[in-house]
Amino acid sequence: MAPVTRVMRVIVLLAALLSTAMPVSAWQPQPPKEFVPVDDIPQGEQIPAINMVAGAYGFVWLAVLGYVWSIGRRLKHVESELADLESRRK
């Protein structure tokens, strides 16, 4: 197939795809503009908010502290290895 024909086919295909995508996106309802709560969950399924907040903050703190510790340990290890290699070269 000639390159020009191939390019034309791609353009026609893209135009067809876009023409079907646009009406679909127009049908979509507007997304909420602010926080929308759910207040009709059965009592048995409700989890106290404090557990969620404590879990979220606890995870962030643990992740940050764990990562700082891990970087410190790796830096210490690589620096001692580097010093060892450089002293061997001398």
Add this chain to the structure above:
Amino acid sequence: MRKLTTPFIGLSAAMLFVAPWLINAAPYESTMGLVQKVFYFHFPSAILFLVSAIVCGIASLRFLFFKKASADAWAVASAELGLLFGAMTLVTGPLWARKAWGVWWVWDPRLTMSLVLFLIFAAYAMLRKYAGPGSERLAAGLALFGMLNVPFIYVSVNIWRTLHPMTSVVPTLPTEFGIPLWFCFAAFTMLFVALLNLRATLALQQARVEALYLDEDE
């Protein structure tokens, strides 16, 4: 730059220590109540998750075109931070959603693409660790896909119907919510810069060690 690392870590640690008091003093959001306070850590983590992808993509481009070892070190560092901040975003988000929406997870475009970005960072890290020589170029190509994902993640909530709030929420926050949010954001950003610098230094030192071992073998 390395001189700034210790003060940055110290200052961000002090700010993160003070943050719970500011967050506690902020008023409750009228409809969600206490659980909305997850927002003060979730939002900075999410933004820095996206920033990691941009830094990783730009550094990878520089590495692919100019073959700079320092660019590769920045790419490795930002990919690892992408995993850290991505994990924080993807854990704090569902904890908030379970209470606010009644579900842990929905497969909406923002959440799905954020998970894909996290998986791209995980693939990047595994490539660098296990794929052997030449993996840095493969990983750099992958990082470009990660960076291309960022604008879609950001605007997706404004285009498709979703439970996730739109991007207009943060700029229109009342001051009493904004003060703790931007305070936490500043603390997380300083932490990000300090950790990025430390991790890049580590990557450069590891490259030096490898070069010295190769010299010894020859």
